[in-house]
Amino acid sequence: MHVPEDAVVSSADVALALASAASQSGVQIYDRTSILHVMVKRGQVAGVETDKGQIQCQYFVNCAGQWAYELGLCSEEPVSIPLHACEHFYLLTRPWETPLPSSTPTVVDADGRIYIRNWQGGILSGGFEKNPKPIFTEGKNQLEIQNLQEDWDHFEPLLSSLLRRMPQLETLEIVKLVNCPETFTPDMRCIMGESPSVRGYFVLVGMNSAGLSFGGGAGKYLAEWMVYGYPSENVWELDLKRFGALQSSRTFLRHRVMEVMPLLYDLKVPRWDFQTGRQLRTSPLYDRLDAQGARWMEKHGFERPKYFIPPDKDLLALEQSKTFYKPDWFEIVESEVKCCKEAVCVIDMSSFTKFEITSTGDQALEILQYLFSNDLDVPVGHIVHTGMLNERGGYENDCSIARLSKRSFFMISPTDQQVHCWAWLKKYMPEDSNLILEDVTWKYTALNLIGPRAVDVLSELSYAPMTPDHFPSLFCKEMSVGYANGIRVMSMTHTGEPGFMLYIPIEYALHVYNEVMSVGQKYGIRNAGYYALRSLRIEKFFAFWGQDLNTLTTPLECGGESRVKLDKGVDFIGRDALLQQRQNGVYKRLTMFILDDHDTDLDLWPWWGEPIYRNGRYVGKTTSSAYGYTLERHVCLGFVHNFSEDTGEEQVVTADFINRGEYEIDIAGHRFQAKAKLYPVPSLLTHKRRKEDVELSDLHGK
């Protein structure tokens, strides 16, 4: 890879330039001062205790690089910042006979895992080796950074690939091998944002060896975040709150960064799961499912089944399974989806974040009505899908809330919301001992029974009528399943398919699972995984929070109007923004695309992030995709914008604008025709619509 526009800057010089510019604007910089302690008062940063005295402050930014982990712990309320350093080596040589000109391009050889650039007429070359050496796991000993040893034996593979690529460098004389540790994060993305536990405590670290290139942008977003309360772009993927304390084990970090660092120069294939730091959080059924062929993915430390390999089937070895084309699990997931559609499947969904909010009076309802856009003042036993919006009407969370009693609510959110949602709720909830928020994620095992026969399985196990008359959709009841009493049964499946979610106190999990499987036998029950769930969801145009939905998308932009009750009588967060948006119209619209001329077997698959073209003009990118086994087509979700032809400015997007376009999705340079839909394909919504039931309204454009 040759990057012609590349430039080289010295990080030390950049830092000095920034420092002097800041000083000119009145910033005071204390050199050679170490922080002993960050002071916190009532969950808010109050000041910093240094070896030269105290400094009062409202904001504190931890951008201590590889020292950030330690510094995070030096706080009254420890802030866990998961990152770990690895030794990183680069080589300096004496000048070439005719010194290399400063215009010499920077060369990256990803196969050889090396980069090469001009250094004072000679070369500077380093790389990201396959077998990194993690360092400073014990912390505290980081003063050794001054006298780290060169390790030529370790550098040998990189030197070999350098000489393989440029054999003539052989005669260059070595100046030295520099050992300069770099910091890596558990998912190779940097960490920024406000601490979930201490207000005013900001973090910007873990640049995974790209600090100089990312520093400018990252700094801009962090500054916005501090000044306005939020950054101008969606940075959820970089947010500190995507991690919890659970990713802060030193052993975990040490193992994980050994996998992360080589990734820098590896081909990053879709749906790749980290192999290290696994099996941390598991459902009680883990062993049972694993024995039945489950293959696992990890989300927020939790193991979730992807799919189940039938006993007679073999999958490719891990390395061979890397592909951008049709993956080897295609047929396996197909049969799981088919079973969900025709019989019944069970998916272990224990990883979902589960909170309970209870109060002695109406406090719980009041705060939830304020925080959520849908009307939660529903009869006991009802389940409400709702967004948790910010002031701008954007989704901070997309969840389902069941009203367990007049004064208690059960809230189900995506797995990776555990820290973020908790922090958000805590931020807005008044200090009131009569209002209790509890994280009950670990208390329940969640089984999702999907499919038309789920009702039969459950009624047989509970001796209770489960028909829609007795148990309408989006309803929650505590009932007995098998011998186990007090199982929370909800008539929803997160997929739009008929079925039930069972929230089972963990000690009953194995019993209930065994009962469900044995009774389910005659209804053709089988295990299924998240890939099947994904496919089912996307056919129904269900968006994913964190992927399709983020803090910059509002319900009006993604067909979520029905989940917003603007006139519920409470001025909930984001209501004003939504009212305004309803008035002005939206500037982007989540749209469902069904690929038409895409050959599943031979063409590259969409793995999201593909450009969307409307009448030949770029209008946005896809945000998620999956194969719809019922449609027998690929389905992509993505936002369509309406850029002005003259100015490029964003304009209002109307349903009409969406419907009157010809669309193409560009997958790796090849454009495929796509049908755009604003609502799910009706034939999939209802079982079979009879001719005489067609209404005039069905003919209206939507």
Added chain:
Amino acid sequence: MPAPTQLFFPLIRNCELSRIYGTACYCHHKHLCCSPPYIPQSRPRYTPHPAYATFYRPKESWWQYTQGRRYASTPQKFYLTPPQVNSILKANEYSFKVPEFDGKNISSVLGFDSNQLPANAPIEDRRSAATCLQTRGMLLGVFDGHAGCACSQAVSERLFYYIAVSLLPHETLLEIENAVESGRALLPILQWHKHPNDYFSKEASKLYFNSLRTYWQELIDLNTGESTDIDVKEALINAFKRLDNDISLEAQVGDPNSFLNYLVLRVAFSGATACVAHVDGVDLHVANTGDSRAMLGVQEEDGSWSAVTLSNDHNAQNEREVERLKLEHPKNEAKSVVKQDRLLGLLMPFRAFGDVKFKWSIDLQKRVIESGPDQLNDNEYTKFIPPNYYTPPYLTAEPEVTYHRLRPQDKFLVLATDGLWETMHRQDVVRIVGEYLTGMHHQQPIAVGGYKVTLGQMHGLLTERRAKMSSVFEDQNAATHLIRHAVGNNEFGAVDHERLSKMLSLPEELARMYRDDITIIVVQFNSHVVGAYQNQEQ
């Protein structure tokens, strides 16, 4: 035991002879034929005598053969893959770890690794390892047989019993004897640590037992009840001499069972050297007869390794041995007793078990051979009387015993037959094992510091070091690792796979020309225990 090389050569073995040599020639031409300094041609223990051309294929014939054939046959590339090489090298490897008990009776021995690589078919080397059960201590030994494996096999089975019995206190001997007499269960004496390929002869077991019993009965009778302290050195010498004596006697007396009769004769007429270590706490005794060697690996304070030899070779290179032989025989034999660096111009080791041809009078030899079975009579070798044979015995099994008090810096002991020592310098042996056992921690890191080094030079250096490293990780057994180096080392002291592959793929007819049987035991000491002993006594 079949030599493992056979497994990989069914094709060649079935081909016509010219093909064999043609192939072999191609394989070895580049490295072996043209660069003899790196491959010392192994010399058989006996000088080939015109009469025994059939036993010892003279090297000259092979050279002529190949030179003549080189152009005639199609060269075939014939490399073993690394897994094939490993399966050959690891076929005989064995490891034993001394089990740990909670704080009591912790052994100064951590465990041992052993292995052997055949050159002869069948291999003539043997090895033994056992823990003494009625006394403290562990016995380890390597035995290098010649003129067949019968003697080394017998010694490997029997010697440790003789040593153990010699070490037993009077009461224990009495107890055992009484148990035999009254048909009670016997006290076990030895706990063997054997590789499945290390077999014991079933047929001779009874005969061997009777000889051993006679020995301890004599020990009981001789006991005066005065001293209860048993001197290990004396016990070792007695055991060696007694066993050799029994081997000789059994052959003279014969056995009514014709199989056993032939066996005892083969044992007596073949020979074996022995190098045995007895480790008890910090007391290490090495009893050596012949030219196997015991080498102590000592780690200096700076982490480097040095070798301390704990045995003397009994061969022509040892002046004291030459002197001893000359003194033991009349002056007029001074020139003939050691000739061409060999005993009577024939035998390389100057001390050995068996080899009654160098011990018995001519009369006795003739009488035994004549009354012996036909097979013995037909054997040219046994019938042959060494030249200048005037004042037997010329050969003894009496060992030279070395005592060493273990120190914490003494990390391991290497016992090995001359097959190893002929290919590697003792210092290299100790360094390679030392670096292996410490996981190469002491491969000095390279620093450029001030020197002019180009990228190319550095790359060459690093590649070489990596080759060294990778061979360490391939082996789980220090003895295997040592054999890999002994057979595969190139000019730079790094294992060269190509060379290793060639050496291991030699047809068994040729293997002995390039290397001898190699048998290695690496005993690892527990420095903590050794240090604790020291502190206790201070």
